[in-house]
Each structure stands twice: as C-alpha cells, then as structure tokens.
Amino acid sequence: MNTKIVCNQHIWFTVSLIYEMDINNQKITNDGSWEESILLIDALSSEDAIEKAILLGKKKEIEYSNSYNEHCQWRFIGVANCYQILDEEIGEGCEVFSRFLRPEEGKSLLTPFES
Template sequence: MNWFVAKVVYQIISGEGNHAPQFDEQLRLISATSKADAWKKANDIGEEGQYAFQNQQHQKVEWKFINVPEIYPISELKDGMELYSRIEEPGNVADYLAWLRTKSSQWNTPSPLAFLPS
C-alpha cells in the first residue's frame, strides 16, 4: 500500500444559499495501491461525509460534496514533512495576520507571528 494526501471539497449551504459562498477543503490521508484507487477512496469518503442539519434559525445547513480535485503521493512519512501548501493573497494583510494570531493563540504557545508588526 502507498500513502496519499487527497483534498476533499464540500460546499456549505445555509438556508436558501443567500450568503457568501463557503467551501470546506479537507486534506485526508489515504492508504491505497495507486493514485486512481486513492481518488476513488477519497471520493467515497466525500460522498459519505455529506450531511445536513437544522440550525438555530430552523434553516437547513448542508455540507454538499463537490469533488476530489487533488491527490498527492507521499513517498515516506517523516516528522515535519510538508503535506500541502497554498499561497494566500489576502485583500487586507493586517486582518489576515490578526486572524492568524487568533487561530494560533488557541495552542497556548508563543507564535512566531506574535512578533510581526500589526
């Protein structure tokens, strides 16, 4: 068996969908014999992962499976290896850095971003 990282994408739809479009991009670790088998397995995971519920406003909130757009083979598992990378181009750098600081603060460890200028 071989290891792969698959990106599984869902669209999040609340109510009638009259909101800013939202997509949940999940990275899944897949064990498979080939890239094609990994895609099939990731696709099955995506299909099975669809769900819906009623929110507090009694609106349907749905995770709708879209597709598996990317599969990456992993030749070996080792500490600190890069699994995925995406370049961000934020409209507002200060807001983006503030968001990163907020997200990293939940780990209760000093963030290298804490030393960046606001």
C-alpha cells in the first residue's frame, strides 16, 4: 500500500476491496466465491482513503436467497490495495489502476467463468 501522503487538498485513490461468498453460512470453494471491487476514492491521504473504503466495503455487503432458496452472503474481507492516481485530471483515458501480473494471473484474467 502507499506510504502516508498528507496535504491540504484532496487526492484521488483507487482502493481494491475483497469480498467472499458464503452459502448457508459456509465458505464455498468454486471459482465464483471471491470478488475484487475497485473503487475510486477522494481523500486527503492514503490512510483516509482506506478508512473510507472500509466503511463503503461494509455497506456493500449483501445477503439474499438464491434460486435454490439457499442463504447467500457476500462478506467484506478487507482492503487489498490502495493506489494514488497520478494523473492530474480525472477524465477519459485517465489510468485508474495498473499492476504487473505473473503469467498464471494474466491467463486467469483472460479465462471466462463457466456458467
């Protein structure tokens, strides 16, 4: 995660949140049981961005019954990453997230989920 950045103006960050799915209060092991959600956060520092993201992550937890009448719950696990956006202006073409990948990660991202 970023080191502490403090100034008098707001800074844009992308924060990666991790969620895990439980069905009937049990962890599931299939490929669709985890979610990464990347949010755009306006904050004064990376610590402030993480605090905001944690609050948003907890608010976005959901519960519902699926078509098999099973209780499904997406639980917020935590913040995986926080990156400051370096572009001076936020708009079309602005890079909001980038990372280097291992070969297996790149292949995994290109492999669609089976339904």
